[in-house]
Amino acid sequence: MIITVASGKGGTGKTTVATSLAYTLADLSPVLLDCDVEAPNAHLFLEPDFDSWREVSIPVPVIDEDRCTACGRCADVCQFHAIVVAGTRASMFPELCHGCGSCAVQCPEAAMSEVPRAIGTLERGRGKGNVDLRHGRLNIGEPLAVPVIRALKQWAWPGTEQLVIRDAPPGTSCPVVEAMRGSSYVILVTEPTPFGLHDLNLAVELTRTLGIPAGIVLNRDGLGDMRVENYCFQEDLPILMRIPFEERIAEALAGGHLLVEAFPAYEPDFGQAYNCIQESLHPERPAAQGLGVRP
Protein backbone atom coordinates (compact mmCIF):
# COMPACT_ATOMS: atom_id res chain seq x y z
CA MET A 1 0.00 0.00 0.00
CA ILE A 2 1.21 3.49 -0.85
CA ILE A 3 -0.06 6.45 1.15
CA THR A 4 0.92 9.90 -0.10
CA VAL A 5 0.78 12.91 2.21
CA ALA A 6 0.08 16.10 0.24
CA SER A 7 -1.47 19.49 0.91
CA GLY A 8 -1.82 22.11 -1.82
CA LYS A 9 -0.69 24.92 0.47
CA GLY A 10 2.84 24.71 1.82
CA GLY A 11 3.68 24.62 5.50
CA THR A 12 0.46 22.94 6.63
CA GLY A 13 2.26 19.98 8.22
CA LYS A 14 2.81 17.32 5.54
CA THR A 15 6.18 16.32 6.93
CA THR A 16 4.84 16.36 10.50
CA VAL A 17 2.14 13.89 9.50
CA ALA A 18 4.29 11.70 7.22
CA THR A 19 7.12 11.28 9.76
CA SER A 20 4.83 10.62 12.74
CA LEU A 21 2.72 8.18 10.72
CA ALA A 22 5.83 6.24 9.66
CA TYR A 23 7.17 6.24 13.23
CA THR A 24 3.85 5.09 14.68
CA LEU A 25 3.56 2.26 12.16
CA ALA A 26 7.16 1.07 12.74
CA ASP A 27 5.90 -2.50 13.29
CA LEU A 28 4.88 -2.58 9.62
CA SER A 29 8.44 -1.58 8.56
CA PRO A 30 7.26 1.31 6.39
CA VAL A 31 9.42 2.97 3.78
CA LEU A 32 9.18 6.77 3.92
CA LEU A 33 9.93 8.56 0.64
CA ASP A 34 10.50 12.31 1.01
CA CYS A 35 9.39 13.43 -2.46
CA ASP A 36 9.81 17.16 -1.71
CA VAL A 37 13.13 17.14 -3.52
CA GLU A 38 13.33 20.96 -3.64
CA ALA A 39 13.13 21.32 0.13
CA PRO A 40 13.43 17.88 1.75
CA ASN A 41 12.89 18.03 5.50
CA ALA A 42 11.84 14.59 6.79
CA HIS A 43 15.46 13.70 7.61
CA LEU A 44 15.68 16.66 9.99
CA PHE A 45 13.06 14.96 12.19
CA LEU A 46 14.01 11.28 11.71
CA GLU A 47 17.78 11.90 11.87
CA PRO A 48 18.80 8.86 9.81
CA ASP A 49 22.36 7.71 9.23
CA PHE A 50 22.42 7.82 5.47
CA ASP A 51 24.34 4.78 4.30
CA SER A 52 23.63 4.67 0.61
CA TRP A 53 23.66 7.29 -2.04
CA ARG A 54 22.91 7.57 -5.73
CA GLU A 55 23.15 10.25 -8.34
CA VAL A 56 20.13 11.13 -10.48
CA SER A 57 20.90 12.16 -14.01
CA ILE A 58 19.03 12.71 -17.22
CA PRO A 59 20.49 11.85 -20.62
CA VAL A 60 21.35 14.97 -22.58
CA PRO A 61 22.72 15.09 -26.11
CA VAL A 62 26.24 16.02 -27.11
CA ILE A 63 26.84 17.09 -30.66
CA ASP A 64 29.66 15.67 -32.76
CA GLU A 65 30.69 18.83 -34.58
CA ASP A 66 32.55 16.90 -37.29
CA ARG A 67 29.39 15.14 -38.33
CA CYS A 68 26.88 17.96 -37.70
CA THR A 69 25.78 19.74 -40.88
CA ALA A 70 23.67 22.29 -38.97
CA CYS A 71 20.58 21.04 -40.81
CA GLY A 72 18.39 22.13 -37.90
CA ARG A 73 16.42 18.90 -37.54
CA CYS A 74 17.31 18.54 -33.82
CA ALA A 75 16.15 22.08 -33.05
CA ASP A 76 12.90 21.43 -34.94
CA VAL A 77 12.05 18.25 -33.05
CA CYS A 78 13.04 19.59 -29.60
CA GLN A 79 9.86 20.81 -27.89
CA PHE A 80 11.77 22.44 -25.04
CA HIS A 81 13.94 24.91 -27.01
CA ALA A 82 17.04 23.22 -25.66
CA ILE A 83 18.86 23.29 -29.02
CA VAL A 84 19.50 26.31 -31.21
CA VAL A 85 21.06 26.04 -34.65
CA ALA A 86 22.70 29.24 -35.81
CA GLY A 87 25.02 29.55 -38.79
CA THR A 88 27.07 26.41 -39.09
CA ARG A 89 26.59 24.96 -35.63
CA ALA A 90 24.06 23.59 -33.20
CA SER A 91 24.25 24.72 -29.55
CA MET A 92 22.77 23.01 -26.51
CA PHE A 93 21.14 24.48 -23.39
CA PRO A 94 21.40 21.42 -21.14
CA GLU A 95 19.25 22.77 -18.29
CA LEU A 96 16.26 23.04 -20.66
CA CYS A 97 16.64 19.43 -21.86
CA HIS A 98 14.02 16.97 -20.63
CA GLY A 99 16.09 13.97 -21.74
CA CYS A 100 13.53 12.59 -24.19
CA GLY A 101 16.18 11.47 -26.70
CA SER A 102 14.17 12.51 -29.74
CA CYS A 103 16.93 14.71 -31.21
CA ALA A 104 19.47 11.90 -31.20
CA VAL A 105 17.02 9.54 -32.89
CA GLN A 106 16.01 12.08 -35.51
CA CYS A 107 19.48 13.40 -36.42
CA PRO A 108 20.04 12.37 -40.06
CA GLU A 109 23.83 12.45 -39.63
CA ALA A 110 23.88 10.41 -36.40
CA ALA A 111 25.84 13.33 -34.98
CA MET A 112 24.24 13.22 -31.52
CA SER A 113 24.97 10.91 -28.66
CA GLU A 114 23.67 11.13 -25.11
CA VAL A 115 25.58 11.53 -21.89
CA PRO A 116 24.17 11.59 -18.36
CA ARG A 117 23.92 14.99 -16.70
CA ALA A 118 23.54 14.99 -12.90
CA ILE A 119 20.52 16.94 -11.62
CA GLY A 120 20.15 15.59 -8.11
CA THR A 121 20.96 12.92 -5.57
CA LEU A 122 19.12 10.22 -3.63
CA GLU A 123 20.00 9.17 -0.10
CA ARG A 124 18.80 6.38 2.09
CA GLY A 125 19.15 5.42 5.73
CA ARG A 126 17.36 4.28 8.87
CA GLY A 127 16.24 6.88 11.36
CA LYS A 128 14.27 7.09 14.59
CA GLY A 129 11.97 4.10 15.09
CA ASN A 130 14.11 2.26 12.53
CA VAL A 131 12.09 4.00 9.79
CA ASP A 132 13.61 3.37 6.34
CA LEU A 133 13.86 6.92 4.97
CA ARG A 134 14.80 7.69 1.37
CA HIS A 135 14.90 11.17 -0.01
CA GLY A 136 15.84 13.06 -3.13
CA ARG A 137 17.61 16.38 -3.39
CA LEU A 138 17.44 18.53 -6.51
CA ASN A 139 20.70 20.27 -7.35
CA ILE A 140 20.67 24.07 -6.97
CA GLY A 141 19.71 25.88 -10.17
CA GLU A 142 18.06 22.85 -11.77
CA PRO A 143 14.52 23.49 -12.98
CA LEU A 144 13.20 19.91 -13.25
CA ALA A 145 12.13 18.24 -10.01
CA VAL A 146 10.07 15.46 -11.61
CA PRO A 147 12.94 13.22 -12.80
CA VAL A 148 14.40 13.19 -9.27
CA ILE A 149 11.02 12.21 -7.79
CA ARG A 150 10.60 9.54 -10.45
CA ALA A 151 14.06 8.12 -9.69
CA LEU A 152 13.32 8.14 -5.96
CA LYS A 153 10.10 6.18 -6.49
CA GLN A 154 11.96 3.58 -8.51
CA TRP A 155 15.01 3.31 -6.24
CA ALA A 156 15.03 -0.15 -4.67
CA TRP A 157 11.28 -0.49 -5.07
CA PRO A 158 10.25 -2.49 -2.04
CA GLY A 159 7.35 -4.33 -3.71
CA THR A 160 3.61 -3.88 -3.44
CA GLU A 161 3.29 -5.68 -0.10
CA GLN A 162 5.35 -3.07 1.69
CA LEU A 163 3.77 0.00 3.26
CA VAL A 164 5.19 3.08 1.52
CA ILE A 165 4.51 6.58 2.81
CA ARG A 166 5.35 9.42 0.43
CA ASP A 167 5.80 13.00 1.63
CA ALA A 168 4.76 15.16 -1.36
CA PRO A 169 5.93 18.66 -2.29
CA PRO A 170 3.48 21.57 -1.88
CA GLY A 171 1.31 22.82 -4.74
CA THR A 172 -0.71 20.97 -7.35
CA SER A 173 1.54 20.98 -10.43
CA CYS A 174 3.65 18.31 -12.08
CA PRO A 175 5.95 17.38 -9.13
CA VAL A 176 2.88 16.73 -6.97
CA VAL A 177 1.31 14.59 -9.71
CA GLU A 178 4.50 12.53 -9.87
CA ALA A 179 4.46 12.08 -6.08
CA MET A 180 0.76 11.08 -6.04
CA ARG A 181 0.76 8.86 -9.10
CA GLY A 182 0.46 5.18 -8.21
CA SER A 183 -0.72 5.88 -4.64
CA SER A 184 -3.49 3.86 -3.02
CA TYR A 185 -4.59 6.78 -0.87
CA VAL A 186 -3.80 10.47 -0.40
CA ILE A 187 -3.83 12.19 2.98
CA LEU A 188 -4.36 15.93 2.49
CA VAL A 189 -3.05 18.01 5.37
CA THR A 190 -4.72 21.38 5.67
CA GLU A 191 -5.29 24.20 8.11
CA PRO A 192 -8.59 25.98 8.78
CA THR A 193 -7.71 29.26 7.08
CA PRO A 194 -8.86 30.82 3.78
CA PHE A 195 -5.47 29.99 2.18
CA GLY A 196 -5.69 26.43 3.48
CA LEU A 197 -9.21 25.99 2.09
CA HIS A 198 -8.42 27.46 -1.32
CA ASP A 199 -5.42 25.20 -1.87
CA LEU A 200 -7.13 22.15 -0.35
CA ASN A 201 -9.87 22.55 -2.93
CA LEU A 202 -7.26 22.39 -5.73
CA ALA A 203 -5.54 19.38 -4.19
CA VAL A 204 -8.87 17.54 -3.85
CA GLU A 205 -9.57 18.26 -7.53
CA LEU A 206 -6.19 16.73 -8.38
CA THR A 207 -6.80 13.53 -6.39
CA ARG A 208 -10.15 13.19 -8.18
CA THR A 209 -8.53 13.66 -11.59
CA LEU A 210 -6.04 10.94 -10.68
CA GLY A 211 -8.82 8.75 -9.24
CA ILE A 212 -7.18 8.33 -5.83
CA PRO A 213 -9.30 8.31 -2.64
CA ALA A 214 -8.43 11.05 -0.16
CA GLY A 215 -8.92 11.93 3.50
CA ILE A 216 -8.07 15.01 5.54
CA VAL A 217 -5.80 15.76 8.46
CA LEU A 218 -6.85 19.06 9.99
CA ASN A 219 -3.76 20.69 11.45
CA ARG A 220 -3.74 23.80 13.66
CA ASP A 221 -7.33 22.98 14.50
CA GLY A 222 -8.86 25.96 16.28
CA LEU A 223 -7.06 28.58 14.20
CA GLY A 224 -9.04 30.52 11.60
CA ASP A 225 -12.63 29.62 10.82
CA MET A 226 -15.07 26.75 10.09
CA ARG A 227 -15.03 26.91 6.31
CA VAL A 228 -12.61 24.00 5.83
CA GLU A 229 -14.75 21.71 7.98
CA ASN A 230 -17.91 22.71 6.14
CA TYR A 231 -16.13 22.03 2.87
CA CYS A 232 -15.02 18.54 4.01
CA PHE A 233 -18.58 17.76 5.08
CA GLN A 234 -20.04 18.95 1.76
CA GLU A 235 -17.47 17.08 -0.29
CA ASP A 236 -17.79 13.93 1.82
CA LEU A 237 -14.10 13.95 2.74
CA PRO A 238 -13.36 12.05 5.96
CA ILE A 239 -11.39 13.95 8.62
CA LEU A 240 -8.87 11.30 9.65
CA MET A 241 -7.42 13.23 12.56
CA ARG A 242 -7.01 16.67 14.09
CA ILE A 243 -3.91 18.29 15.47
CA PRO A 244 -4.77 21.28 17.65
CA PHE A 245 -3.27 24.73 17.29
CA GLU A 246 -1.01 24.84 20.33
CA GLU A 247 2.16 26.75 21.00
CA ARG A 248 3.90 23.76 22.64
CA ILE A 249 3.33 21.67 19.47
CA ALA A 250 4.66 24.43 17.21
CA GLU A 251 7.73 24.77 19.45
CA ALA A 252 8.45 21.03 19.52
CA LEU A 253 8.21 20.79 15.72
CA ALA A 254 10.36 23.90 15.24
CA GLY A 255 13.02 22.19 17.36
CA GLY A 256 13.09 19.10 15.14
CA HIS A 257 11.04 16.71 17.30
CA LEU A 258 8.59 14.27 15.82
CA LEU A 259 5.06 15.09 16.91
CA VAL A 260 4.55 11.61 18.40
CA GLU A 261 7.94 11.70 20.06
CA ALA A 262 7.18 14.96 21.88
CA PHE A 263 3.53 14.04 22.47
CA PRO A 264 3.11 10.23 22.53
CA ALA A 265 -0.60 10.77 23.22
CA TYR A 266 -1.02 11.29 19.47
CA GLU A 267 0.24 7.83 18.52
CA PRO A 268 -3.19 6.19 18.80
CA ASP A 269 -4.61 8.94 16.56
CA PHE A 270 -2.13 8.10 13.82
CA GLY A 271 -2.85 4.37 14.27
CA GLN A 272 -6.53 5.07 14.00
CA ALA A 273 -6.08 7.24 10.92
CA TYR A 274 -4.22 4.33 9.33
CA ASN A 275 -7.02 1.95 10.27
CA CYS A 276 -9.58 4.33 8.73
CA ILE A 277 -7.59 4.32 5.51
CA GLN A 278 -7.33 0.52 5.54
CA GLU A 279 -11.04 0.18 6.12
CA SER A 280 -11.97 2.60 3.36
CA LEU A 281 -9.70 0.76 0.91
CA HIS A 282 -10.57 -2.77 2.05
CA PRO A 283 -13.97 -2.64 3.71
CA GLU A 284 -14.08 -6.46 3.81
CA ARG A 285 -10.93 -6.87 5.92
CA PRO A 286 -11.08 -6.50 9.69
CA ALA A 287 -9.01 -3.64 11.09
CA ALA A 288 -5.47 -4.50 12.15
CA GLN A 289 -5.15 -5.11 15.85
CA GLY A 290 -3.11 -3.15 18.30
CA LEU A 291 -1.82 -0.55 15.88
CA GLY A 292 -0.98 2.79 17.26
CA VAL A 293 0.27 1.37 20.53
CA ARG A 294 4.01 1.16 20.67
CA PRO A 295 5.18 -1.62 23.00
Place this chain on the structure above:
Amino acid sequence: MKELVVLSGKGGTGKTSVAAAMAHLGQEAPGFVHIVLADADVDAANLELVFRPVPIRQEDFWGGQIARIDADACNNCEECVQICRFDAIRTHDGQLQIDPMSCEGCAACFYICPQGAISMQAQLAGAWFRADTRCGPLFHAALRPGEENSGRLVTLIKRHARQEAMAQDDTLLLIDGPPGISCPVISTISGADLALIVTEPSIAGFHDLRRVLETTRHFRVPAAVCINKADLSEAWAVAIEAECRAQDLEILGHIPYDEAVTRGMVAGQPVTAFAPDSPASQAIRSIWQRIHSLLWE
Protein backbone atom coordinates in the same frame (compact mmCIF):
# COMPACT_ATOMS: atom_id res chain seq x y z
CA MET B 1 10.54 50.50 -11.87
CA LYS B 2 11.91 48.16 -9.23
CA GLU B 3 11.20 44.50 -8.91
CA LEU B 4 10.89 42.79 -5.52
CA VAL B 5 10.33 39.04 -5.21
CA VAL B 6 9.11 37.42 -1.99
CA LEU B 7 10.40 33.87 -1.53
CA SER B 8 10.80 31.31 1.22
CA GLY B 9 11.91 27.85 0.10
CA LYS B 10 9.69 26.25 2.73
CA GLY B 11 5.97 26.75 2.22
CA GLY B 12 3.75 28.37 4.81
CA THR B 13 6.28 30.78 6.29
CA GLY B 14 4.09 33.79 5.48
CA LYS B 15 5.22 34.98 2.02
CA THR B 16 1.75 35.99 0.90
CA SER B 17 0.80 37.72 4.16
CA VAL B 18 4.03 39.74 4.11
CA ALA B 19 3.71 40.59 0.40
CA ALA B 20 0.11 41.73 0.83
CA ALA B 21 1.02 43.91 3.80
CA MET B 22 3.85 45.55 1.87
CA ALA B 23 1.59 46.26 -1.09
CA HIS B 24 -0.70 48.02 1.35
CA LEU B 25 2.17 49.95 2.99
CA GLY B 26 3.42 51.13 -0.41
CA GLN B 27 0.36 53.38 -0.55
CA GLU B 28 1.38 55.24 2.60
CA ALA B 29 3.33 58.47 2.66
CA PRO B 30 6.22 59.06 3.02
CA GLY B 31 7.75 56.73 0.49
CA PHE B 32 4.64 56.33 -1.63
CA VAL B 33 5.14 54.04 -4.62
CA HIS B 34 2.80 52.73 -7.25
CA ILE B 35 2.34 49.02 -6.76
CA VAL B 36 1.86 46.37 -9.41
CA LEU B 37 1.28 42.93 -7.90
CA ALA B 38 2.00 39.56 -9.47
CA ASP B 39 1.22 36.22 -7.85
CA ALA B 40 3.79 33.77 -9.18
CA ASP B 41 2.55 30.87 -7.05
CA VAL B 42 0.46 29.81 -10.02
CA ASP B 43 -0.59 26.38 -8.77
CA ALA B 44 -1.73 27.65 -5.36
CA ALA B 45 -2.34 31.37 -5.75
CA ASN B 46 -3.50 33.12 -2.59
CA LEU B 47 -2.90 36.84 -3.06
CA GLU B 48 -6.35 37.24 -4.60
CA LEU B 49 -7.89 35.93 -1.37
CA VAL B 50 -6.43 38.88 0.54
CA PHE B 51 -7.40 41.55 -1.95
CA ARG B 52 -10.72 40.32 -3.32
CA PRO B 53 -9.82 41.94 -6.62
CA VAL B 54 -12.21 43.14 -9.30
CA PRO B 55 -11.41 41.10 -12.42
CA ILE B 56 -10.70 43.19 -15.51
CA ARG B 57 -9.31 40.74 -17.99
CA GLN B 58 -9.07 36.97 -18.31
CA GLU B 59 -7.00 35.03 -20.85
CA ASP B 60 -6.58 31.32 -21.48
CA PHE B 61 -3.18 29.79 -20.84
CA TRP B 62 -2.23 27.16 -23.35
CA GLY B 63 0.41 24.91 -21.87
CA GLY B 64 2.58 22.42 -23.66
CA GLN B 65 1.23 19.95 -26.16
CA ILE B 66 0.45 16.35 -25.47
CA ALA B 67 0.34 13.45 -27.90
CA ARG B 68 -2.83 11.78 -29.16
CA ILE B 69 -3.07 8.56 -31.09
CA ASP B 70 -5.60 8.24 -33.88
CA ALA B 71 -6.92 4.70 -33.35
CA ASP B 72 -7.97 4.31 -37.00
CA ALA B 73 -4.49 5.10 -38.32
CA CYS B 74 -2.56 3.15 -35.62
CA ASN B 75 -1.45 -0.40 -36.44
CA ASN B 76 -0.12 -1.10 -32.93
CA CYS B 77 3.50 -1.40 -34.08
CA GLU B 78 4.57 0.00 -30.68
CA GLU B 79 7.47 2.06 -32.00
CA CYS B 80 6.04 4.90 -29.92
CA VAL B 81 6.13 2.72 -26.80
CA GLN B 82 9.80 1.96 -27.44
CA ILE B 83 10.81 5.60 -27.83
CA CYS B 84 8.73 7.07 -24.98
CA ARG B 85 10.92 7.60 -21.92
CA PHE B 86 8.05 8.74 -19.73
CA ASP B 87 6.05 5.52 -19.74
CA ALA B 88 3.09 7.45 -21.14
CA ILE B 89 1.92 5.02 -23.83
CA ARG B 90 0.10 1.85 -22.84
CA THR B 91 -2.25 -0.64 -24.42
CA HIS B 92 -5.84 -0.25 -23.34
CA ASP B 93 -8.52 -2.57 -24.78
CA GLY B 94 -6.16 -3.66 -27.55
CA GLN B 95 -5.38 -0.08 -28.55
CA LEU B 96 -2.32 2.06 -27.75
CA GLN B 97 -3.28 5.12 -25.76
CA ILE B 98 -1.51 8.12 -24.27
CA ASP B 99 -1.77 8.78 -20.54
CA PRO B 100 -2.10 12.59 -20.57
CA MET B 101 -0.82 12.87 -17.00
CA SER B 102 2.43 11.06 -17.90
CA CYS B 103 2.98 12.61 -21.32
CA GLU B 104 5.86 15.08 -21.20
CA GLY B 105 4.95 16.60 -24.57
CA CYS B 106 8.36 15.80 -26.06
CA ALA B 107 6.81 14.67 -29.39
CA ALA B 108 9.34 11.85 -29.80
CA CYS B 109 6.41 9.51 -30.62
CA PHE B 110 4.95 12.01 -33.09
CA TYR B 111 8.19 12.05 -35.08
CA ILE B 112 8.81 8.29 -34.91
CA CYS B 113 5.33 6.98 -35.80
CA PRO B 114 5.59 5.34 -39.26
CA GLN B 115 1.82 5.60 -39.76
CA GLY B 116 1.54 9.30 -38.96
CA ALA B 117 -1.10 8.27 -36.44
CA ILE B 118 0.06 10.60 -33.66
CA SER B 119 -0.77 14.28 -33.41
CA MET B 120 0.37 16.85 -30.87
CA GLN B 121 -2.42 18.86 -29.32
CA ALA B 122 -2.11 22.02 -27.29
CA GLN B 123 -3.61 21.78 -23.82
CA LEU B 124 -5.68 24.41 -22.11
CA ALA B 125 -3.60 24.45 -18.92
CA GLY B 126 -5.22 27.29 -17.03
CA ALA B 127 -5.94 30.98 -17.18
CA TRP B 128 -4.33 34.23 -16.18
CA PHE B 129 -6.03 37.37 -14.97
CA ARG B 130 -5.51 41.06 -14.58
CA ALA B 131 -7.54 42.53 -11.78
CA ASP B 132 -7.82 45.76 -9.85
CA THR B 133 -7.17 45.94 -6.13
CA ARG B 134 -7.16 48.94 -3.86
CA CYS B 135 -3.37 48.71 -3.81
CA GLY B 136 -2.93 48.53 -7.57
CA PRO B 137 -3.31 46.08 -10.43
CA LEU B 138 -2.86 42.37 -9.68
CA PHE B 139 -1.71 39.82 -12.22
CA HIS B 140 -2.47 36.30 -11.15
CA ALA B 141 -3.08 32.92 -12.66
CA ALA B 142 -4.76 29.62 -12.06
CA LEU B 143 -2.92 26.61 -13.37
CA ARG B 144 -5.23 23.63 -13.66
CA PRO B 145 -4.39 21.04 -11.01
CA GLY B 146 -1.81 18.60 -12.34
CA GLU B 147 -0.63 20.76 -15.24
CA GLU B 148 2.94 21.36 -16.31
CA ASN B 149 4.64 24.52 -17.51
CA SER B 150 4.18 26.52 -14.35
CA GLY B 151 7.49 28.28 -15.16
CA ARG B 152 6.14 29.45 -18.51
CA LEU B 153 2.96 30.74 -16.90
CA VAL B 154 5.04 32.67 -14.34
CA THR B 155 7.09 34.21 -17.16
CA LEU B 156 3.88 35.17 -18.97
CA ILE B 157 2.23 36.97 -16.05
CA LYS B 158 5.52 38.66 -15.15
CA ARG B 159 5.83 39.99 -18.69
CA HIS B 160 2.36 41.55 -18.54
CA ALA B 161 2.93 42.88 -15.02
CA ARG B 162 6.27 44.43 -16.04
CA GLN B 163 4.71 46.18 -19.01
CA GLU B 164 2.20 47.82 -16.72
CA ALA B 165 4.78 48.61 -14.06
CA MET B 166 7.06 50.33 -16.56
CA ALA B 167 4.28 52.65 -17.70
CA GLN B 168 4.74 55.02 -14.77
CA ASP B 169 7.59 56.21 -12.54
CA ASP B 170 8.16 55.15 -8.94
CA THR B 171 6.57 51.77 -9.43
CA LEU B 172 7.31 48.62 -7.50
CA LEU B 173 6.55 45.31 -9.14
CA LEU B 174 5.91 43.12 -6.12
CA ILE B 175 5.96 39.40 -6.88
CA ASP B 176 4.69 36.76 -4.46
CA GLY B 177 6.79 33.71 -5.27
CA PRO B 178 6.12 29.99 -5.11
CA PRO B 179 7.74 27.68 -2.55
CA GLY B 180 10.66 25.43 -3.50
CA ILE B 181 13.65 26.12 -5.73
CA SER B 182 12.77 24.62 -9.15
CA CYS B 183 11.39 25.93 -12.45
CA PRO B 184 8.65 28.33 -11.27
CA VAL B 185 11.05 29.83 -8.70
CA ILE B 186 13.78 30.24 -11.30
CA SER B 187 11.28 32.00 -13.60
CA THR B 188 10.12 34.17 -10.70
CA ILE B 189 13.53 35.49 -9.64
CA SER B 190 15.00 36.19 -13.05
CA GLY B 191 15.54 39.94 -13.40
CA ALA B 192 14.56 40.83 -9.82
CA ASP B 193 16.26 43.75 -8.05
CA LEU B 194 15.87 42.12 -4.65
CA ALA B 195 14.60 38.85 -3.22
CA LEU B 196 13.02 39.15 0.21
CA ILE B 197 13.24 35.75 1.88
CA VAL B 198 10.59 35.17 4.51
CA THR B 199 11.79 32.46 6.84
CA GLU B 200 10.68 31.08 10.18
CA PRO B 201 12.88 30.04 13.10
CA SER B 202 12.51 26.28 12.89
CA ILE B 203 14.79 23.46 11.84
CA ALA B 204 12.91 23.12 8.54
CA GLY B 205 12.76 26.88 7.97
CA PHE B 206 16.51 27.16 8.51
CA HIS B 207 17.32 24.27 6.21
CA ASP B 208 15.08 25.55 3.39
CA LEU B 209 16.39 29.09 3.83
CA ARG B 210 19.86 27.82 2.98
CA ARG B 211 18.54 26.08 -0.14
CA VAL B 212 16.75 29.20 -1.39
CA LEU B 213 19.77 31.42 -0.63
CA GLU B 214 21.96 29.06 -2.66
CA THR B 215 19.45 29.46 -5.48
CA THR B 216 19.37 33.28 -5.39
CA ARG B 217 23.17 33.30 -5.29
CA HIS B 218 23.34 30.89 -8.23
CA PHE B 219 21.20 33.26 -10.31
CA ARG B 220 22.95 36.37 -8.89
CA VAL B 221 19.84 37.95 -7.40
CA PRO B 222 20.54 40.09 -4.29
CA ALA B 223 18.73 38.75 -1.23
CA ALA B 224 17.71 39.96 2.21
CA VAL B 225 15.95 38.05 4.98
CA CYS B 226 13.12 38.64 7.40
CA ILE B 227 12.23 36.23 10.21
CA ASN B 228 8.51 35.63 10.56
CA LYS B 229 6.89 34.06 13.65
CA ALA B 230 10.17 35.18 15.18
CA ASP B 231 9.38 34.07 18.74
CA LEU B 232 8.71 30.42 17.73
CA SER B 233 12.22 29.26 18.63
CA GLU B 234 14.93 31.48 19.97
CA ALA B 235 17.62 28.92 19.19
CA TRP B 236 16.71 28.74 15.49
CA ALA B 237 16.31 32.51 15.25
CA VAL B 238 19.89 32.80 16.53
CA ALA B 239 21.04 30.17 14.02
CA ILE B 240 19.39 32.07 11.16
CA GLU B 241 21.00 35.33 12.27
CA ALA B 242 24.42 33.66 12.42
CA GLU B 243 23.92 32.12 8.98
CA CYS B 244 22.94 35.48 7.48
CA ARG B 245 25.95 37.18 9.07
CA ALA B 246 28.21 34.48 7.65
CA GLN B 247 26.72 35.02 4.21
CA ASP B 248 26.86 38.81 4.59
CA LEU B 249 23.10 39.13 4.21
CA GLU B 250 21.01 41.75 5.92
CA ILE B 251 18.24 40.71 8.29
CA LEU B 252 15.57 43.31 7.67
CA GLY B 253 13.53 42.52 10.73
CA HIS B 254 11.74 40.10 13.01
CA ILE B 255 7.97 39.71 12.75
CA PRO B 256 6.51 38.29 15.98
CA TYR B 257 3.78 35.68 15.90
CA ASP B 258 0.56 37.65 15.89
CA GLU B 259 -3.00 36.34 15.70
CA ALA B 260 -3.99 39.50 13.87
CA VAL B 261 -2.34 38.09 10.73
CA THR B 262 -4.72 35.11 10.59
CA ARG B 263 -7.70 37.20 11.66
CA GLY B 264 -6.90 39.65 8.87
CA MET B 265 -6.64 36.74 6.42
CA VAL B 266 -10.07 35.47 7.50
CA ALA B 267 -11.43 39.00 7.07
CA GLY B 268 -9.79 39.27 3.63
CA GLN B 269 -7.39 42.08 4.51
CA PRO B 270 -3.64 42.61 4.78
CA VAL B 271 -2.67 42.68 8.46
CA THR B 272 -1.45 46.27 8.17
CA ALA B 273 -4.94 47.36 7.11
CA PHE B 274 -6.82 45.06 9.48
CA ALA B 275 -4.81 45.88 12.61
CA PRO B 276 -2.39 48.73 11.79
CA ASP B 277 -0.92 48.93 15.29
CA SER B 278 -0.56 45.21 15.95
CA PRO B 279 2.97 43.95 16.66
CA ALA B 280 3.18 42.19 13.26
CA SER B 281 2.06 45.32 11.41
CA GLN B 282 4.63 47.47 13.17
CA ALA B 283 7.41 45.00 12.34
CA ILE B 284 6.37 44.74 8.68
CA ARG B 285 6.20 48.54 8.45
CA SER B 286 9.81 48.89 9.56
CA ILE B 287 10.88 46.09 7.15
CA TRP B 288 9.07 47.88 4.33
CA GLN B 289 10.84 51.15 5.13
CA ARG B 290 14.20 49.40 4.96
CA ILE B 291 13.31 47.73 1.64
CA HIS B 292 12.19 51.07 0.26
CA SER B 293 15.55 52.61 1.05
CA LEU B 294 17.45 49.56 -0.27
CA LEU B 295 15.64 49.82 -3.58
CA TRP B 296 15.49 53.56 -4.09
CA GLU B 297 18.44 55.09 -2.25
